[in-house]
Amino acid sequence: MEEAALPRARRDAALAELEREDLDLLAVDELHVRIARLEAEIGRAQRAIEKKQGVRSAADSLFSFGKA
Helix, strand or coil: CCHHHCCCCCCCHHHHHHHHCCHHHCCHHHHHHHHHHHHHHHHHHHHHHHHHHHHHHHHHHHHCCCCC
16 A cells, blocks of 8 residues: 555544553553653653744744844
């Protein structure tokens, strides 16, 4: 099957899958590992936001040249 013919996964599919997982089945150590990995992912998302805001600020300052 061609790659273009494959259905695209929703962007939030992985997060939705995590939310449906039964946490009662995980041991305490597994829950700690899960939290650490989620915190790392939050940090990655925060860095992506900061990067995008920096690019936006640079673009705004470039295109506002000469405006009062």
